[in-house]
Amino acid sequence: MKSIYLDHAASTPVHPEVAEAMLKVMTEQYGNASSVHRFGRIAKRVVNGARDIIAAQLNCRPEEIVFTSGGTESDNLALFGIASAYKDKGKHIITTAIEHHAVLHTCEELEKQGFKVTYLPVDRFGQVNPEHVREAIADDTILISVMYANNEVGTIQPIREIGEIAREHGIPFHVDAVQALGSIDISLSDLPVDLMSFSAHKINGPQGVGALYIRRKLLIHPLLHGGLQEKKRRAGTENMAGVTGFAKAMEIAKARLGDKIASDRKLRETFIRSLEQHVGKERFVINGHPTDHLEHIVNVSFPETNTETLLMNLDMEGIAAASGSACTSGSLELSHVLEAMKLPEELLNSAVRFSFGLGNTTEDMEYTAQKVETILQRLRNRS
Ligand SMILES: Cc1ncc(COP(=O)(O)O)c(C=O)c1O
Known part of the structure; x- marks a missing residue:
């Protein structure tokens, strides 16, 4: 795996x-x-x-x-x-x-x-x-x-x-x-x-x-x-x-800053494009600012499921993502950040944070988007 x-x-x-x-x-x-x-x-x-x-x-x-x-x-x-x-x-x-x-x-x-x-x-x-x-x-x-x-x-x-x-x-x-x-x-x-x-x-x-x-x-x-x-x-x-x-x-970070931003942007764009392709534009929502954002964090809601189910299934597929802040993940309480952004309930309950950097490739991002679709389909078939 x-x-x-x-x-x-x-x-x-x-x-x-x-x-x-x-x-x-x-x-x-x-x-x-x-x-x-x-x-x-x-x-x-x-x-x-x-x-x-x-x-x-x-x-x-x-x-x-x-x-x-x-x-x-x-x-x-x-x-x-x-x-x-x-x-x-x-x-x-x-x-x-x-x-x-x-x-x-x-x-x-x-x-x-x-x-x-x-x-x-x-x-x-x-x-x-x-x-x-x-x-x-x-x-x-x-x-x-x-x-x-x-x-x-x-x-x-x-x-x-x-x-x-x-x-x-x-x-x-x-x-x-x-x-x-x-x-x-x-x-x-x-x-x-x-x-x-x-x-x-x-x-x-x-x-x-x-x-x-x-x-x-x-x-x-x-x-x-x-x-x-x-x-x-x-x-x-x-x-x-x-x-x-x-x-x-x-x-190292200072010397690589320009390269890192460009590389993170590419990973981000690949991921979003792959989600559009595999999952479908209408099945996910990106949370956060459309332009004033860090390139290495993408927070996505998948309203047809919930955060915990998705994270567990991703983990079973070997993919580590998170819900909100690291210090509170595990307890899976609602994110105070998404609440402050006044997201509708279905987006609040189904948000997953994907964050990437050193060692990640565009293939990782494509693979993850495909796996998200496999998981969503499996859950759809079960219900
Ligand atoms: C914005 C922000 N502040 C503070 C912290 C805490 O930093 P540390 O894990 O080094 O204690 C974190 C860690 O997730 C963070 O993201």
Whole structure:
């Protein structure tokens, strides 16, 4: 049986050059970057070397990059860290209804602590209107948090416009760019953004490592307390091999960006064309923005069936796809993103996310479309 992985938005295969760079560090270096002896100095050089590479790719200063354990921790540090640092100035936060749970559940926790959170709506394509951000701003607003691109439907948000509004009002602006990294050219020196979250495992790097960009001079309180690492913003011995892999993955992603976008677009177009051919145009609906979208995510509803049945049958055929966000798949609750887009019930209940990247071919996409049709036919015959 074929095995086709179409869940790159959940996690990606590690690039061989990334694994090689990490193995070298793991087998040759074992000092603690905080130690004063030679081994420690080498470890520090490795960690700061990775930081320099990542900062250069993102066009920011090395000291503006804080290493974390991944996207979830970066989001938590941004939200709790700003809320704590600015609580005497105000207790209002603006975010959107379609954020990842790493932001949404953090906001819920902040609400329990007495903060007030505005969850902005989106249009039917999953896009936020910058004017809604402007209207939501109050005297006590201390943070705006909007994701760069959505992980379930791939819709890209008007980050620049929202950032300019945040700047006009002097409010810190956080962007969860976990899903955008590697698919959009991000240059932090040109963007009106104060905090940005990243994760290595979405760009063919290792799991369990990420970063939070914190603009110079922005006040933030740490989430973790302990040592003085990361300029007192994130205590804990640095993940030397992890950050090395992250830096290598960033270098490769930046060098391949144009090729990746073109290749993902081709995979996407092949898939949609094959679905039209095999399944039929009238039997599926693509969810998300028609033009402002990541190329590597296609969210499709097949109204004649339901998400769980389709995912199980695809899995039996060796095809791995997903329902909504990786962290909630398995429990198959309704997608908060599709609900916020106000999709009709039959589309809400039958949406599947196909996401692709390194290692996928146009044949994979054609094969998957054919298998979708085989499954739908089988289900039709059964009913
Ligand atoms: C948009 C977004 N933010 C945050 C996360 C969490 O990142 P991590 O898995 O590195 O904790 C994810 C992962 O799916 C994501 O897609």
